[in-house]
Amino acid sequence: MNTCIYMIRHGESPKTEGNERTRGLSEKGRLDSEKIIELLKDEGITSFVSSPYKRAVMTIEGLAHFCGQEVSVIEDLKEFMFSTEDKVVGDQEVYAMVRKMFETPDYVPPMGESMTECQQRAVAALKEILTIYKGQRVAIGTHGLVMTLMMNHFDNQYGYEFLMNTSKPDIYKMEFNEDTLVNIDRICL
Known part of the structure; x- marks a missing residue:
């Protein structure tokens, strides 16, 4: 039996509250998470892990x-580290760095990580998930970005x-x- 992984990119999140780890969802993001329930409730998903x-x-x-489960957190699924973990980086600055990193995967932003490093840690976590939740x-x-790097590995x-053509969520x-x-x-939502 094959293993199915549903990569669910987070919903819209305001960059005005909290830090990278603690900022939650906007009202639209919360409403979209309700749509995700309706969309995936009959898929037979049995396990939930997250950044x-x-x-x-x-x-x-x-x-x-809804499925009677809890979310397990895996540290290595965390967001790409553009800077120090607590600093919220604006979209324009992020998109410029992302373009540069795709052109030069070993480029390391100041106090961040390279795309290569991020991909290695995220793919290792995904491979562990594939082993633990086989079938x-x-x-x-x-x-x-983390989702893209995991998919890009394969x-x-x-x-x-x-x-650049993905949406939130x-x-x-x-x-x-x-x-x-x-x-x-x-x-599609």
Whole structure:
């Protein structure tokens, strides 16, 4: 039996409250998390894991509770570190750095990490999830760049252009046979 991973990019999150780890969802983000419940409630998802960032957890916890489950947090699924973990970085600055990093994957922003480092830690976490939850359907609360880097590891068509065309939230169902990717489908909200 194949393992299905539902990559669920977090909903809209205001960059005016808290820090990177603690900022939650906007009103639109909260409403979208309700839509995710309706969309995925019949998928047979049995396990829920997430980045430790509040916005990622909040995006999938309603679905987890609907399914009678809790969300397990995995530190290595955290957002790409653009700077110090607590500093909120504005969209314009982020997008400029992301473009540069896709052109030079080993570029390290000041006090951040390289795309290569981020991809290695996130893919290692995903491979562990594939082992632990083999044959199950698992929802992962994630971030756009981290999701893209995990998908890119298995299929290089998922790069900068793909990332720039994702939405908040967004859902991609990845189907694996053991640790080999066999299919990716976007589930539209």
